[in-house]
Amino acid sequence: MLKKIECIVQPFKLEEIKEGFREIAIDGMTITEVSGCGKQKGHLENIKSDKSINFLPKVKIEIVTEEERVEDIIDVIQRLARTGQIGAGKIFVLPVEDVLRVRTRERGRSAIE
Amino acid sequence: MAFNLWHNALELLNNVAKKVNLDQVAHKRLSKCVRELTVSIPVKLDNGSFDVFTGYRVQHNTHRGPTKGGIRFHQDVTLDEVKALAMLMTWKCAVVGIPYGGAKGGVICDPSKMSIGEIERLARRYTSEIITMIGPERDIPAPDMNTNAQVMAWIMDTYSMDKGYVVPGVVTGKPVSIGGSQGREEATGRGVTYTALNTLKHFNMDIEDTSVVIQGYGNVGRATAELLYKEGCKIVGVGDVYGSIYNPHGLDIAKLGKHLTKTGTVAKYSDADSIENKDLLELKCDVLIPAALEGQIREDNAEAIKSKVIIEAANGPVTPGADNILRQKNICIVPDILANAGGVTVSYFEWVQGLQSYFWSKREVNLKLRDIMTKAFYDVLAISEKENVDMRMAAYMLAVGRVAEAIKIRGLYP
Numbered sequence: 001m002l003k004k005i006e007c008i009v010q011p012f013k014l015e016e017i018k019e020g021f022r023e024i025a026i027d028g029m030t031i032t033e034v035s036g037c038g039k040q041k042g043h044l045e046n047i048k049s050d051k052s053i054n055f056l057p058k059v060k061i062e063i064v065t066e067e068e069r070v071e072d073i074i075d076v077i078q079r080l081a082r083t084g085q086i087g088a089g090k091i092f093v094l095p096v097e098d099v100l101r102v103r104t105r106e107r108g109r110s111a112i113e
Numbered sequence: 114m115a116f117n118l119w120h121n122a123l124e125l126l127n128n129v130a131k132k133v134n135l136d137q138v139a140h141k142r143l144s145k146c147v148r149e150l151t152v153s154i155p156v157k158l159d160n161g162s163f164d165v166f167t168g169y170r171v172q173h174n175t176h177r178g179p180t181k182g183g184i185r186f187h188q189d190v191t192l193d194e195v196k197a198l199a200m201l202m203t204w205k206c207a208v209v210g211i212p213y214g215g216a217k218g219g220v221i222c223d224p225s226k227m228s229i230g231e232i233e234r235l236a237r238r239y240t241s242e243i244i245t246m247i248g249p250e251r252d253i254p255a256p257d258m259n260t261n262a263q264v265m266a267w268i269m270d271t272y273s274m275d276k277g278y279v280v281p282g283v284v285t286g287k288p289v290s291i292g293g294s295q296g297r298e299e300a301t302g303r304g305v306t307y308t309a310l311n312t313l314k315h316f317n318m319d320i321e322d323t324s325v326v327i328q329g330y331g332n333v334g335r336a337t338a339e340l341l342y343k344e345g346c347k348i349v350g351v352g353d354v355y356g357s358i359y360n361p362h363g364l365d366i367a368k369l370g371k372h373l374t375k376t377g378t379v380a381k382y383s384d385a386d387s388i389e390n391k392d393l394l395e396l397k398c399d400v401l402i403p404a405a406l407e408g409q410i411r412e413d414n415a416e417a418i419k420s421k422v423i424i425e426a427a428n429g430p431v432t433p434g435a436d437n438i439l440r441q442k443n444i445c446i447v448p449d450i451l452a453n454a455g456g457v458t459v460s461y462f463e464w465v466q467g468l469q470s471y472f473w474s475k476r477e478v479n480l481k482l483r484d485i486m487t488k489a490f491y492d493v494l495a496i497s498e499k500e501n502v503d504m505r506m507a508a509y510m511l512a513v514g515r516v517a518e519a520i521k522i523r524g525l526y527p
Contacts, residue, residue, distance in 0.1 A: 001474065067476055068474075071476075
C-alpha cells in the first residue's frame with residue numbers, strides 16, 4: 001500500500017533531514033516553502049487566546065513511499081527535526097490511491113521505484 | 114494462592130454494582146458463569162504409561178458476543194481460578210468495547226516436566242473434550258500461561274480435523290503462517306505502551322523526562338521496554354526471575370536485548386547495577402510497570418513504592434489491600450483490564466481477519482490497536498473524573514455498565 005508522508009519542519013533543519021533521508025536511501029521528495037501556525041497561533045511566547053494569528057515560515061516535505069518504509073522515514077524526521085522548542089513540526093501520514101509516472105506510464109509501486 | 118480468586122472477583126463485582134446501581138437481574142446473572150465444563154484428559158506418556166489430567170473451560174457471559182479467553186497449562190489451576198479469570202475477560206473485552214464475553218480454560222499439569230509430544234497430545238485431547246463448547250461463533254481460545262502459538266496451531270488443527278474443513282477462526286494467537294495476525298505477539302506490550310503514553314499526556318509528563326521501571330521481561334515486559342525506549346522514555350530498571358538491574362541514567366534497551374539473547378536473562382547486564390528483585394519495585398521512578406505475575410505489590414511492600422503511576426501490564430499485580438495504600442499515597446493505578454487489553458484486542462483483529470479471510474498489514478493492525486486503546490483510556494478517564502473514583506473503579510464501572518446494558522436490551526429467554 002502506498003502512503004504519503006507530509007511533514008512541516010523548521011527551515012533550518014531541512015539540510016540535516018535531507019542528509020538523513022539520503023542515508024536510508026530515500027531519493028524522491030518534494031519541498032515547498034510554506035507558512036502557517038499551530039495552536040500557539042504563531043506566537044513564540046505563552047498562549048493568549050485573544051492574540052491575532054501570525055504565520056511563521058516553515059518547510060513542507062512530501063514523500064510518497066511503500067507502507068513498509070513509513071516508520072523508518074518517520075524515525076528520521078522525528079530524530080532530526082527536533083529543536084527542543086515548540087513549533088518543531090508535524091508529520092502526517094496519508095493513504096495514496098495510486099501513483100503514475102508520466103514518462104514511462106508506470107503505475108503504483110513501480111512508478112516511485 | 115492463599116485467597117480465593119473467584120470470591121475476590123465476586124466481591125469486586127458487588128462493589129461496582131453498588132456504585133453503578135446495577136440492575137438486580139444483571140447482578141445475579143453476572144455473579145454466575147453461564148457454562149462451566151470439567152473434563153478428564155487421558156494422555157499417553159512417552160514412557161509407555163498414561164495419565165489422566167483434569168481440564169476446565171468456563172464461559173462467563175455471552176451477552177455482548179461469543180466468548181474469548183486464554184487456556185493455561187499449570188499445576189496450580191483450579192476451577193475457581195478459571196471462573197475468576199473468565200469473569201475478568203468479560204470486563205476486559207467490555208472496557209475496550211470489543212464484541213466478546215469472557216471465557217477461560219485451564220489444564221492441571223506441569224508442562225516443564227512434559228515432552229513436546231506429551232504436551233501436543235494433551236492439547237489435542239483437551240480440545241477434543243471441550244469441542245462442543247468452542248468455535249469461531251461460540252468461544253475462541255487464545256494462549257495464556259505456558260501455552261503459545263504452537264499450542265494454538267494444534268487446537269486449530271484438531272478442531273479442523275473434527276469438522277472436516279479448516280477453521281482458522283476457532284483460536285487466536287496462531288502463527289502467521291496459518292492465519293495469525295501481524296503484530297499479535299507484541300500486542301499486549303504495545304497496548305501497555307499506548308496506555309502509558311496516554312497516561313503521561315494526561316499528567317502533562319514529558320516523555321523524555323520520564324523514568325520507567327518494568328518488572329518482568331517476557332513477551333509483555335520486553336515489548337513494552339523496547340517500545341517505550343523508542344518513544345524516548347528512560348528505562349531505569351528491569352528484572353526477570355533471575356535478577357534485576359538498575360541504571361539511573363537509563364538502560365540501552367537495544368544492547369540489553371543482545372545480552373538477553375545471549376544469556377537468556379536481563380540479570381548481570383554489564384552497563385547497570387545488579388539489584389535484588391524485591392528492590393526493583395521500590396526504585397524511585399515515574400512509571401512502574403509490573404509485567405510479571407499477579408500479587409507482586411502487596412500490603413507489605415506497597416508503602417515503599419515510589420512511582421507516580423503504576424500501569425498494570427500483568428493481571429492483578431496489585432492486591433486489593435495494596436490498592437488502598439497506594440490510593441492514599443496518591444499513586445495513579447491504570448488497571449489491568451484496561452492496560453493489558455491490547456492482547457485480546459489484536460486477538461479480536463485476528464478473529465475478524467480470519468472470518469473474512471483478508472489480512473491486514475502490521476501498520477494497519479497497530480493503528481487500529483492504538484485507536485481502541487486510546488478511546489478506552491479516555492472513556493475510563495472521563496468516568497473517573499465525573500464520578501470521582503480511581504481508574505480501576507472507573508474501568509469496572511464502564512465494563513459492568515456495558516454488559517448490564519446488553520443484558521437488559523436482550524431480555525430473558527423464554
